[in-house]
Structure formats: C-alpha cells, structure tokens
Amino acid sequence: MDYNAKQIQIIEVAERLFAQKGFAGTSVRDIAQAADVNVSMISYYFGSKEKLIEALFQIRMTESRSRLETLITNAELVPMQKINLLIDSVIDRLTGNQCFHNIMMRETLSSERNAAISDHIMNLKMRNIELMQQLIREGQAAGVFRDDIDMSLMTTTLYGTVNYAIASQDFYKKINNLEHMDQAEFLTHLKGKLSQHLKSLFKSTVTNEHHNQN
Amino acid sequence: MDYNAKQIQIIEVAERLFAQKGFAGTSVRDIAQAADVNVSMISYYFGSKEKLIEALFQIRMTESRSRLETLITNAELVPMQKINLLIDSVIDRLTGNQCFHNIMMRETLSSERNAAISDHIMNLKMRNIELMQQLIREGQAAGVFRDDIDMSLMTTTLYGTVNYAIASQDFYKKINNLEHMDQAEFLTHLKGKLSQHLKSLFKSTVTNEHHNQN
Amino acid sequence: MDYNAKQIQIIEVAERLFAQKGFAGTSVRDIAQAADVNVSMISYYFGSKEKLIEALFQIRMTESRSRLETLITNAELVPMQKINLLIDSVIDRLTGNQCFHNIMMRETLSSERNAAISDHIMNLKMRNIELMQQLIREGQAAGVFRDDIDMSLMTTTLYGTVNYAIASQDFYKKINNLEHMDQAEFLTHLKGKLSQHLKSLFKSTVTNEHHNQN
Amino acid sequence: MDYNAKQIQIIEVAERLFAQKGFAGTSVRDIAQAADVNVSMISYYFGSKEKLIEALFQIRMTESRSRLETLITNAELVPMQKINLLIDSVIDRLTGNQCFHNIMMRETLSSERNAAISDHIMNLKMRNIELMQQLIREGQAAGVFRDDIDMSLMTTTLYGTVNYAIASQDFYKKINNLEHMDQAEFLTHLKGKLSQHLKSLFKSTVTNEHHNQN
DNA sequence: TATGAATGAGACTTCATTCAT
DNA sequence: CATGAATGAAGTCTCATTCAT
Numbered sequence: 001m002d003y004n005a006k007q008i009q010i011i012e013v014a015e016r017l018f019a020q021k022g023f024a025g026t027s028v029r030d031i032a033q034a035a036d037v038n039v040s041m042i043s044y045y046f047g048s049k050e051k052l053i054e055a056l057f058q059i060r061m062t063e064s065r066s067r068l069e070t071l072i073t074n075a076e077l078v079p080m081q082k083i084n085l086l087i088d089s090v091i092d093r094l095t096g097n098q099c100f101h102n103i104m105m106r107e108t109l110s111s112e113r114n115a116a117i118s119d120h121i122m123n124l125k126m127r128n129i130e131l132m133q134q135l136i137r138e139g140q141a142a143g144v145f146r147d148d149i150d151m152s153l154m155t156t157t158l159y160g161t162v163n164y165a166i167a168s169q170d171f172y173k174k175i176n177n178l179e180h181m182d183q184a185e186f187l188t189h190l191k192g193k194l195s196q197h198l199k200s201l202f203k204s205t206v207t208n209e210h211h212n213q214n
Numbered sequence: 215m216d217y218n219a220k221q222i223q224i225i226e227v228a229e230r231l232f233a234q235k236g237f238a239g240t241s242v243r244d245i246a247q248a249a250d251v252n253v254s255m256i257s258y259y260f261g262s263k264e265k266l267i268e269a270l271f272q273i274r275m276t277e278s279r280s281r282l283e284t285l286i287t288n289a290e291l292v293p294m295q296k297i298n299l300l301i302d303s304v305i306d307r308l309t310g311n312q313c314f315h316n317i318m319m320r321e322t323l324s325s326e327r328n329a330a331i332s333d334h335i336m337n338l339k340m341r342n343i344e345l346m347q348q349l350i351r352e353g354q355a356a357g358v359f360r361d362d363i364d365m366s367l368m369t370t371t372l373y374g375t376v377n378y379a380i381a382s383q384d385f386y387k388k389i390n391n392l393e394h395m396d397q398a399e400f401l402t403h404l405k406g407k408l409s410q411h412l413k414s415l416f417k418s419t420v421t422n423e424h425h426n427q428n
Numbered sequence: 429m430d431y432n433a434k435q436i437q438i439i440e441v442a443e444r445l446f447a448q449k450g451f452a453g454t455s456v457r458d459i460a461q462a463a464d465v466n467v468s469m470i471s472y473y474f475g476s477k478e479k480l481i482e483a484l485f486q487i488r489m490t491e492s493r494s495r496l497e498t499l500i501t502n503a504e505l506v507p508m509q510k511i512n513l514l515i516d517s518v519i520d521r522l523t524g525n526q527c528f529h530n531i532m533m534r535e536t537l538s539s540e541r542n543a544a545i546s547d548h549i550m551n552l553k554m555r556n557i558e559l560m561q562q563l564i565r566e567g568q569a570a571g572v573f574r575d576d577i578d579m580s581l582m583t584t585t586l587y588g589t590v591n592y593a594i595a596s597q598d599f600y601k602k603i604n605n606l607e608h609m610d611q612a613e614f615l616t617h618l619k620g621k622l623s624q625h626l627k628s629l630f631k632s633t634v635t636n637e638h639h640n641q642n
Numbered sequence: 643m644d645y646n647a648k649q650i651q652i653i654e655v656a657e658r659l660f661a662q663k664g665f666a667g668t669s670v671r672d673i674a675q676a677a678d679v680n681v682s683m684i685s686y687y688f689g690s691k692e693k694l695i696e697a698l699f700q701i702r703m704t705e706s707r708s709r710l711e712t713l714i715t716n717a718e719l720v721p722m723q724k725i726n727l728l729i730d731s732v733i734d735r736l737t738g739n740q741c742f743h744n745i746m747m748r749e750t751l752s753s754e755r756n757a758a759i760s761d762h763i764m765n766l767k768m769r770n771i772e773l774m775q776q777l778i779r780e781g782q783a784a785g786v787f788r789d790d791i792d793m794s795l796m797t798t799t800l801y802g803t804v805n806y807a808i809a810s811q812d813f814y815k816k817i818n819n820l821e822h823m824d825q826a827e828f829l830t831h832l833k834g835k836l837s838q839h840l841k842s843l844f845k846s847t848v849t850n851e852h853h854n855q856n
Numbered sequence: 857t858a859t860g861a862a863t864g865a866g867a868c869t870t871c872a873t874t875c876a877t
Numbered sequence: 878c879a880t881g882a883a884t885g886a887a888g889t890c891t892c893a894t895t896c897a898t
Contacts, residue, residue, distance in 0.1 A: 006862095020325040025238030028889060038863055043890050102323050108381045109316050111234040125385050152389050153411040156382065157375045164374030165367075167322045171339050175366050197367040204418035242872060252880055257873055434883095448753040453666035456868060466884055471869050530751050536809050537744050539662040553813050580817050581839040584810065585803045592802030593795075595750045599767050603794050625795040632846035670893060680859055685894055 001058070007045050010035045011056050019099035022106055023053055050114060053103075057120045060100045064093060064124075072131045079139030083206065086135070087158065087198045091191050094162045105163060129155060136206075145206050154205065158198060165194055217269070221259050224249045225270050233313035236320060237267060264328060267317075271334045274314045278307060278338075286345045293353030297420065300349070301372065301412045305405050308376045319377055343369060350420075359420050368419065372412060379408055429486070435473050438463045439484050447527035450534055451481055478542060481531075485548045488528045492521060492552075500559045507567030511634065514563070515586065515626045519619050522590045533591060557583060564634075573634050582633065586626060593622055645697070649687050652677045653698050661741035664748060665695060692756060695745075699762045702742045706735060706766075714773045721781030725848065728777070729800065729840045733833050736804045747805060771797060778848075787848050796847065800840060807836055 003011065013035040017026040028049050032039040046052040071085055094101050107117055132151050139145030165172065169190065173179050178186055217225065227249035231240040242263050246253040260266040285291075285299055308315050321331055346365050353359030379386065383404065387393055392400055431439065441463040445454040456477050460467040474480040499513055522529050535545055560579050567573030593600065597618065601607050606614055645653065655677035659668040670691050674681040688694040713727055736743050749759055774793050781787030807814065811832065815821050820828055 019323075022236050022238055022320070022324060024236050025324075025326065027887080029887080040863070040865095040890075040892095044862075047890095049889070105381070106236070106320055106323055109233075109320055110236060110239075112236075112239060122385065122388075125382070126389075129389055150407065150411065152386055153375075153379075153407060156379045156386075157371060157411070157415065160374035160376070160378030161367075161371045162374070163378060165370045167319070168339070168370065171336065172366055172370075174336075175340075175343055193364065193367060197364065197371070201371065201415060201419060205415060241870075243870085254873080254875095254880065254882095258879075263872065432882095447751075450664050450666055450748070450752060452664050453752075453754065455866080457866080468869075468871090468884070468886095472883075475869095477868070533809070534664070534748055534751055537661075537748055538664060538667075540664075540667060550813065550816075553810070554817075557817055578835065578839065580814055581803075581807075581835060584807045584814070585799060585839070585843065588802035588804070588806030589795075589799045590802070592805060593798045595747070596767070596798065599764065600794055600798070602764075603768075603771055621792065621795060625792065625799070629799065629843060629847060633843060669891075671891085682859065682861095682894080682896095686858070691893065 001055075003055075003059075006035075006037060006041070010037060010042065010045060011052070011059065014052055015056055015060075015099045015103065018053060018056070018106075019102040023049075023103070054114065054116045054120075056100070056103070057117050060097065061120050061124055064097075067093070068128060068131050072135050079135060079142060079144055080203070080207065082135055083139075083202050084199050086132075087202065088195055090158055091162055091194050091198070094159075094166060095187055095191055098166055101163065101166070105167075139206070149206055154202065157201065161198060162194060165190065217273075220249075220251060220255070221269075224251060224256065224259065225266070225273065228266055229270055229274075229313045229317065232267065232270075232320075233316040237263075237317070268328065268330045268334075270314070270317070271331050274311065275334050275338055281307070282342060282345050286349050293349060293356060293358055294417070294421070296349055297353075297416055298413050300346075301416065302409055304372055305376055305408050305412070308373075308380060309401055309405055312380055315377065315380070319381070353420070363420055368416065371415065375412060376408060379404065429483075431483075431487075434463075434465060434469070438465060438470065438473060439480070439487065442480055443484055443488075443527045443531065446481060446484075446534075447530040451477075451531070482542065482544045482548075484528070484531070485545050488525065489548050489552055492525075495521070496556060496559050500563050507563060507570060507572055508631070508635065510563055511567075511630050512627050514560075515630065516623055518586055519590055519622050519626070522587075522594060523615055523619055526594055529591065529594070533595075567634070577634055582630065585629065589626060590622060593618065645701075648677075648679060648683070649697075652679060652684065652687065653694070653701065656694055657698055657702075657741045657745065660695065660698070660748075661744040665691075665745070696756065696758045696762075698742070698745070699759050702739065703762050703766055709735070710770060710773050714777050721777060721784060721786055722845070722849065724777055725781075725844055726841050728774075729844065730837055732800055733804055733836050733840075736801075736808060737829055737833055740808055743805065743808070747809070781848070791848055796844065799843065803840060804836060807832065 010031065014026070014031045017030055017034060020026075021030075028042045029039055031042060031052075042049060042052055046055055067089060068086075071082060071089060074082070077085065104121060107113065108121060129152065132155060136145060136149055136151050140147060140149075169186070172190065173181070173186060178189065181189065224245065228240070228245045231244055231248060234240075235244075242256045243253055245256060245266075256263060256266055260269055281303060282300075285296060285303060288296070291299065318335060321327065322335060343366060346369055350359060350363055350365050354361060354363075383400070386404065387395070387400060392403065395403065438459065442454070442459045445458055445462060448454075449458075456470045457467055459470060459480075470477060470480060474483055495517060496514075499510060499517060502510070505513065532549060535541065536549060557580065560583055564573055564577055564579050568575060568577075597614070600618065601609070601614060606617065609617065652673065656668070656673045659672055659676060662668075663672075670684045671681055673684060673694075684691060684694055688697055709731060710728075713724060713731060716724070719727065746763060749755065750763060771794060774797060778787060778791055778793050782789060782791075811828070814832065815823070815828060820831065823831065
C-alpha cells in the first residue's frame with residue numbers, strides 16, 4: 001500500500017486531529033478543512049472515516065516495525081546496554097509520535113474497539129513483549145539479570161511512565177517551573193530526565209547487584 | 215451541590231458510557247436510554263452534555279479529596295510505610311474507579327480541553343504532588359530517603375504504571391495465560407502484582423540503601 | 429400501530445411520490461418538502477425511509493384485509509354473483525388506490541426486495557388466492573363452474589388487466605378519443621368498461637355453458 | 643446509430659440492473675463495475691445515465707419493430723390463426739425480454755417520465771394497436787369476429803396478463819408447487835399455460851360462436 | 857480515443873437541545 | 878417539576894459528472 005501526496009497529507013492531518021479531539025470528536029469535515037481537500041475525498045481515498053484511522057495505524061505500525069528487532073539482535077551489545085538503548089528507543093518513539101501514541105492510548109482505553117485496529121495494537125504489543133523476553137533470557141543466561149523478573153510489569157512501567165509523562169507534560173512543566181522553555185527545548189529536557197529515571201529504575205530492579213528482596 | 219437520585223443515576227450511567235465509548239462517542243440518547251430516563255432530562259438537569267461531564271468530575275474528585283491527606287499526615291507511620299500505603303491507595307483508587315480514571319486519562323490526552331475539567335484535573339494533581347513532596351521531605355529529614363529524588367518522575371511512574379496496567383489488562387491477561395480468571399479474581403491478582411512491583415521499585419529508588427549511581 | 433396527523437400526512441405524501449418517482453427516485457427531502465415538515469421528521473417518526481414504506485404497506489394492506497372475506501363468505505349470493513362482485517371490488521380497489529398499487533407493482537418487479545414488504549405482498553396474495561379457490565370450489569360443487577379452471581391464471585388476468593389498464597390509462601384515453609374527459613369522468617368510464625369486459629371474460633371462461641374446449 | 647462492443651456491453655448490463663433495481667436504484671458505478679469498464683465510460687459514451695436508458699429503449703424497440711408486421715400481413719393465415727400466433731408472439735417477446743419489459747413497465751408506471759422514452763413507448767403501443775385493429779377488421783369482414791370487440795381492452799388483457807404473470811412468477815411457482823423446476827423448465831411450463839389460457843380467453847370473447855351476451 | 861482522479865451536490869441519518877404542555 | 882414531541886445543524890457517505898492527460 002503506498003499513498004500519494006494528498007493521501008499522506010490527509011492522514012497526517014487526521015493523526016493530529018484524532019490526537020487532539022479523539023476519533024469520534026473529529027469530523028471528516030474537520031479533517032477535510034484542515035487538509036484543504038474536499039470532504040468527499042476522505043471517503044474517496046479511504047472508503048470511510050473508520051478505514052482512514054485503520055490506514056493510519058497500518059502506516060505508523062509498519063514504520064516502527066524493525067527498530068526494536070535490530071536493537072535486540074545486535075550481537076555487539078551486552079544485555080544492560082540493550083536495556084538502556086531500549087529505554088531511549090521507547091522514549092524517542094513515544095515523544096516523536098505523540099499524536100499517534102495518544103490515539104493508540106485512546107483506542108486502547110475504548111471498549112468500542114475497531115477489530116482491525118485492536119489486532120494491529122495486539123500484534124505490536126505481542127512482538128514487543130516477545131523481543132523483551134528474549135532480551136531478559138539473554139541477560140539471565142549471562143548471569144547479570146535476576147531470575148524473577150516480571151517482564152510484563154517492567155514493560156508496563158516503561159510504557160506507562162513515558163506515556164503518562166507525555167500526557168502530563170503541561171503539568172510537569174508547571175511543577176518544575178519550566179514554562180519558559182519552548183516545546184523543543186522542553187522535550188529534550190523531559191527526554192533526558194525520563195531516560196535517566198527509567199535507566200536507574202531498570203538497573204535497580206533488573207540486575208542482580210544489591211537487590212533488596214521485598 | 216447535591217444531586218437527586220435520578221441525577222446520580224444519570225451521572226453513573228454516563229460515567230460508564232464515557233469510559234466505554236468516549237465523550238464524543240456517547241450520545242445523550244445513549245445515556246438517557248441506559249439510565250432509563252427521558253432524553254431531555256440531561257439538558258434539563260445538567261444544562262448540557264458538557265455540563266454533565268463537569269458534574270461527574272466535580273463529584274468524583276470531591277469524593278477522593280481526603281483519603282490522601284489522612285494518610286500522609288498520619289504521625290504513627292514511618293515514611294516508607296506511608297509510601298507503601300500510598301502505592302496501595304493509588305492502586306485501589308485507580309482500579310476501583312476504572313471508568314472514571316479512563317475518562318480522566320482520555321480528557322488529559324485531549325487538547326480540546328474543557329476549562330472546568332482541566333482545572334479540576336490540574337488541582338487534583340497539584341494537591342497530590344504537594345502531599346508527596348511533603349512525604350519525601352519528611353523521609354529525607356529522617357535520613358531514610360535519598361536527597362536527589364525527582365518526585366514528579368516517581369509520581370509519573372506510579373500513576374503511569376497503574377494506568378497503563380489497567381488500560382492493557384486484556385493484554386496482560388493474555389500474555390500471562392490468566393484468561394480463565396473472572397474479572398474480580400483477575401483484578402485481585404493484578405493489584406497484588408502491581409503492589410509488589412511498585413513497592414519494590416520505590417524501595418530500590420527512593421531509599422538510601424544500596425543505591426547504584428547511574 | 430396508530431399514527432398521528434403528521435405521520436399520516438407524511439405517509440400519504442410519500443405514497444404519492446413513491447408512485448410517481450419510485451422508491452429510490454424519491455428522496456426524503458422530496459417527501460419532507462411536499463409534506464411541509466422538517467427532513468429529520470421522517471427518520472424521527474419512522475426510523476428510516478425504508479421503514480416509512482414498510483409502514484405504508486402495513487397500513488394499506490391492513491385496510492384492505494376484510495373486504496374480500498365478507499364478500500366470499502356471504503351466504504346470500506350465488507357463485508357467479510360473487511365473481512362479478514369480486515371483479516368490481518378489484519377494479520374499485522385498484523383504481524381507488526392507484527398510487528399504492530403502482531408502488532406494489534414496482535416492488536413486485538424489483539428483485540432488490542425489502543423482506544418485510546415482500547412478506548406483506550406474499551401474504552396478501554396467498555390470502556386472496558385461497559379465498560378465490562374457495563369460491564371456485566363452491567361454484568364447482570353447485571355445478572355451475574367448470575372443473576378445470578386454473579384459478580391462478582384467472583386471477584392473473586383479473587389483476588393483470590386492471591393493473592395494465594391503469595398503467596396505460598393515458599394511452600387508452602388517446603386511442604379512444606377520450607381526452608376531453610376530466611380524470612373522475614374518465615375513471616368512471618374506464619371502470620365501467622373494465623367491469624363489463626372482465627365479467628364477460630370470466631363468464632365465458634368459468635361457467636360450464638357453451639364452453640369451447642381448446 | 644450503431645454501437646461498438648463496449649457500448650453494447652454497457653447497455654446489456656444496464657438493462658439487467660435497471661430491471662433488478664430500477665433506474666434510480668442503479669448507480670453508474672454499479673453498471674461500470676458489472677460491465678467491467680471505467681465509470682466515466684457511461685458519460686463518455688452516452689452523455690449521461692439518462693441518455694443510456696434512452697439508448698436502451700431505442701435499441702430494444704427498433705429490434706422488435708418488424709415481427710408483428712410480417713405476422714399480421716401474412717396472407718396465408720386466417721384471422722383466428724393470426725390471433726393465436728399473435729398471442730404466442732407476445733408471450734415469447736415478453737418472456738424473452740423480461741428485463742426490458744420490466745423496465746418498460748416501471749417507466750410506464752412512472753409519472754416522472756423521460757420525454758424521449760415516453761414517446762418510444764407511445765409509438766410502440768400505437769403501432770401495435772393499429773395492427774390489431776387491422777386484424778380485427780379483417781376478421782369482422784370475414785364474418786368470424788364479433789362486431790363489438792373493444793380491441794384496446796383485449797390488448798390490455800393480453801399484455802396485462804402476460805406482464806403480471808411474469809412479475810408474479812415467484813408467486814405462481816409457489817402456489818402451483820413448481821419450486822422444483824429450474825428457471826428454463828418453469829418458463830416453458832408458464833408459457834404453455836399462458837398460451838392455452840389466453841387463446842381460450844380470446845376464442846370465447848372474439849369469435850361469434852356461443853357468445854353469451856352480458 | 858479512453859481513462860482514472862477529482863469534485864460538489866445532495867443523499868440519509870443522528871445529534872444536542874428547546875419548547876409547549 | 879417533568880416530559881416527549883419537534884427541530885435545525887451537522888454528521889458520514891454516495892452520486893453523476895468533469896477534466897487533464
């Protein structure tokens with residue numbers, strides 16, 4: 001599936017609006033107006049509003065498909081390096097695609113799920129968790145990771161923390177008196193803080209050294 | 215502001231539907247039908263659909279006002295005990311009000327924010343963070359907590375993890391082969407796991423003992 | 429099911445327009461405009477355009493339910509009198525409800541049939557044909573009707589002739605130089621001619637007297 | 643006016659679809675898809691959807707032009723033989739072109755008539771009736787036909803019966819327990835029945851013998 | 857000559873809200 | 878105080894046709 005310039009334009013505009021106002025809260029008129037195309041183009045190009053968001057998911061998820069694979073299967077890195085790179089990768093992806101991950105979060109929250117989209121999300125998550133399990137086993141085999149790591153909870157903390165940080169960025173700005181920063185500057189700052197925070201968290205929890213049984 | 219039985223019925227039904235289908239995705243007809251009242255009642259009682267969700271926020275947030283205060287100001291507990299109680303409290307609140315916190319998450323994600331709701335959310339977060347700062351300072355004064363704790367990030371991890379776990383509960387069930395459990399059983403299981411996981415996380419990160427500089 | 433004044437108004441207007449332009453050829457806007465109501469009233473009152481035509485069928489067919497029964501079961505008439513009254517009854521009904529029978533004819537011609545409407549039509553036809561079979565058997569028992577009457581073909585001729593006459597009335601007018609007549613006058617004339625014609629046809633075909641085996 | 647292969651293909655597909663779903667109920671997309679041509683071909687070849695149906699009428703009516711003439715003017719047949727051949731000819735034509743006559747019936751029922759089509763229909767009917775009048779006069783001159791025949795009513799019965807029989811064929815099948823027959827078999831059966839029925843009807847009505855004054 | 861992309865009008869329906877009772 | 882009928886705006890989608898190629 002490849003899309004022409006106008007289709008991509010529509011998808012990008014839709015992504016932004018869906019993130020801002022939700023799927024149901026965004027009308028095809030909104031999208032058409034913002035993308036500067038005729039209203040009927042959405043149906044014409046994608047079939048329906050529903051199919052448009054499916055196209056969006058298909059594109060964004062295809063894009064992020066291989067990054068994790070190459071990282072995990074890189075033979076030159078030790079497990080803890082991979083964990084740290086993984087953390088930065090997740091931070092980069094989620095902050096770099098705020099709109100899309102916002103939409104994905106909303107869709108995850110919704111129980112009126114579109115089957116195609118749910119499948120996309122489920123597949124992505126399955127793949128991610130499997131890669132992480134593989135990484136954990138590698139670290140355990142090398143004797144540097146603890147044996148009782150619940151990877152699904154660590155993943156939850158990783159994604160949950162980054163997601164929540166992005167969703168609450170305005171609040172974070174305010175609480176830390178960072179309102180003077182512009183968006184780019186602030187994002188760099190936030191990413192640095194998150195990176196440091198999560199790496200520290202993972203190191204304490206995942207490695208064998210100095211762990212306090214609870 | 216107190217509401218009569220019918221108004222409360224409407225609010226509770228609306229809460230469930232907003233959580234399931236989103237604010238824009240839920241029509242006043244849906245609410246009226248599910249609450250078994252006339253459609254015009256929503257406008258009649260609350261003024262508008264918008265005002266209805268504001269009423270919902272106002273109620274739910276007023277409800278949760280005092281719990282945290284009493285915990286933090288309890289003189290009989292040591293800081294680490296408070297942290298652990300706090301973690302359980304957050305887990306309980308978020309899992310016990312999944313519908314409402316689902317709505318709050320969605321609204322936080324939305325940049326088309328209703329001013330009244332945004333204010334409610336902001337106030338709640340400010341209050342929470344202040345109480346936590348207070349708790350942290352108490353622990354630091356007692357010499358059991360590290361000096362360089364970024365409480366806003368720890369809070370982000372706490373809420374983010376619990377939120378994400380709730381949002382992804384279907385996935386968690388699947389990945390851990392817990393599909394045989396009924397909802398109540400599963401929720402108990404999940405709460406236990408989250409509690410253990412987050413306490414461990416906080417202990418490693420917050421206390422002075424065994425910390426690995428990063 | 430009883431309908432209020434506005435609903436009846438809508439149904440009657442719709443009946444006329446469906447007869448004139450067909451179901452697909454008539455928009456809800458056409459109907460709303462002609463009935464002098466808001467467009468959304470059609471959906472509001474009937475659910476959809478489809479349901480509107482179903483309501484129309486349900487009403488018209490309920491109306492014509494009992495006429496035939498009372499005629500056929502009337503003990504004071506001899507079979508041939510019943511046949512003649514039946515012919516006049518069919519002529520009256522079809523000319524008196526031109527619009528509706530026009531719609532029914534179109535729907536019968538359509539293979540994109542609405543299930544509810546098809547059922548209505550099928551039921552009506554089944555009932556009619558059964559009553560006629562009963563009448564024929566009565567006449568045969570009395571020895572005045574032939575034994576080899578194909579009632580389904582006679583019925584086809586009866587309804588077919590009247591239907592076609594109504595559909596071709598403009599042509600009939602022209603061919604018989606009756607264009608000076610107004611509609612009421614012409615209809616009376618046509619009904620008389622049809623009555624005479626069909627009675628003669630049935631007498632020759634149905635009765636035992638003077639029949640020429642073919 | 644002659645049409646190329648693609649145009650004929652379009653016309654034939656359109657004929658089938660118009661018969662099935664009506665003119666307004668058939669979109670040019672439906673036609674283009676079923677005929678496996680580009681959507682714009684309809685406008686390109688015929689100017690518009692309207693012009694397409696006109697072309698269809700023009701073709702089908704030109705086709706059937708001469709059959710009746712040769713029959714009526716055949717000097718070797720006696721009037722009653724011509725009547726019978728005429729009946730079979732009508733049955734053959736209407737059953738053989740069900741699609742087209744279905745469309746013609748619908749268009750006749752429509753009061754939103756396309757002028758060109760109405761003219762076509764009117765011309766065909768005028769020609770038919772004139773040929774029949776000629777046949778009747780011939781029979782009357784020979785002393786074998788009654789003097790008071792209303793040919794327009796007899797024609798109405800002929801066309802009306804055959805049309806109605808075709809339109810109600812599903813019902814006829816059901817009522818006579820012929821549902822086991824395939825379409826070709828059933829059609830042969832129906833044509834035989836109609837032929838016998840109408841010939842008997844005409845013989846009783848048209849000829850001087852054994853007529854019962856009404 | 858033939859095409860497929862593109863269009864604006866209009867299709868049906870649902871929406872939140874109002875108003876007379 | 879409560880209701881249900883009614884409304885106009887706006888929703889998504891399909892339509893027949895046009896136009897540049």
